[in-house]
Amino acid sequence: MRAFYLDAPGQYRMADIALPEHPGADEVSLKVQLVGLCGSDLNTFSGRNPLVSFPRIPGHEIAAVVAEAGSNVPEEFKPGTAVTMLPYFNCGKCSACRQGRLNACRNNETLGVQRDGALTEFVIAPWTKLKKAPALPMETLAMVEPLTVGNHAVTRGRIAAGDTVLVMGCGMVGLGAVAGAAFRGARVIAMDMDEAKLDLARRCGAQQVLDARGESVLERLKDLSGGEGPDVAIEAVGTPATFRMAVDVVAFAGRVVYIGYAKEPVSYETKFFVQKELDILGSRNATPADFDEVIALLESGRFPVEDVVSLVVPLEQAGKALQRWSANPASMRKIMVKVAASS
Ligand SMILES: [Zn+2]
Ligand SMILES: [Zn+2]
Known part of the structure; x- marks a missing residue:
C-alpha cells in the first residue's frame, strides 16, 4: 500500500x-x-x-x-x-x-x-x-480532532452559558475554543491580529472581535466585558505578552486557560494570582468527552x-x-x- x-x-x-x-x-x-x-x-x-x-x-x-x-x-x-x-x-x-x-x-x-x-x-x-x-x-x-484541542480548553475552563470568554488567537486551536464556548452558550470575544481570522471567528460563533493591533485594546475589552473583564481567558497564541495579558485582564475569581506554548520564559505580576484568586489551568490534547461534544457541535451545522x-x-x-x-x-x-x- x-x-x-x-x-x-x-x-x-x-x-x-x-x-x-x-x-x-x-x-x-x-x-x-x-x-x-x-x-x-x-x-x-x-x-x-x-x-x-x-x-x-x-x-x-x-x-x-x-x-x-x-x-x-x-x-x-x-x-x-x-x-x-x-x-x-x-x-x-x-x-x-x-x-x-x-x-x-x-x-x-x-x-x-x-x-x-x-x-x-x-x-x-x-x-x-x-x-x-x-x-x-x-x-x-x-x-473533529483539530477542534477537540480548543474544545478541551473550554472544558478545562468549566465554561457554561452566561460566561463571557476571551479567546486570544484564532488559529485552528483558538477557533475550536471559540466554537466550543459559543456552543455551550457563552458570550465569546475573539482576539487576533489578522482580520481574516477575526472574520472567521465570527462565523464560528464569536459575538465580538478585537483586533489586537488596534488602539486601546484593553479599554475596549473592558467595555465589552461589562467593566470587569472576561470570566474566562483562553490563551492560544503562545507569546509572553498574551500569557501575561490573560492574567491581567481576566475578572476577579476568573479562570485562565493556557493552550499556547510560550517559547521563552514569561514574567508575571504575580499579585493578580492571589488578589483575583485565579484558577490558572493548562490544557493538553483532548478527551473522549471533547470528541463527543465537537461531534454534536459539527452535527448542529454551526x-x-x-x-x-x-x-x-x-x-x-x-x-x-x-x-x-x-x-x-x-x-x-x-x-x-x-x-x-x-x-
Ligand atoms: Zn492536530
Ligand atoms: Zn501515562
Missing part, C-alpha cells in the same frame, strides 16, 4: 509498504479516507517539532471507514462504519493516567509524531479510540467547515502541499489529504 513518509525536516517520499496484518481481537483495520494536516505536522516538516522522530508517517486528523473488525469489537463499529479516532496513546502508569487523565499522560504518544500516523491507505487501531458520527460528511469528520478547508490534495501531493504551506504559513488554514482513491 502507498504511504507518505517524512525522512527529515523538508524531506519526503512516497513508499510502497506492506499491508498491515489482520487486526487483533480488540482492534480494527481502518481504510483511511481523508487526513487533515495540522500545525504540528507543519512544525515537523519545518524542523520545529522537538517531539518527532524520523522516518515518520505523519497524520492524526482522521476520517476513515472500518475495513475489518476483530472478534471483540462491538457491532457499532462493524465494517463499513465511518469513524474518526483519538490519536493519543497513554502509558497507563504515570500520575496522570492513574487519575484517569489520559490526555495528559507523561509518556503520551501521538499518531504521526512518536508513532506512525494516517497518511497511508490502512491503519490498525484499538476500537476504544474510535468515534463514529454517521451524519457527518468525510471532510467534516476529519475536522461550524463553517467549508470556510476553513483551504485545499484538498491527493496523497501523492502531500509533500508539495506541506512545502507550499511552510513557505507561506498564513496562506492556508486547513489542508486535507485525500488518501482513498475514491471517497
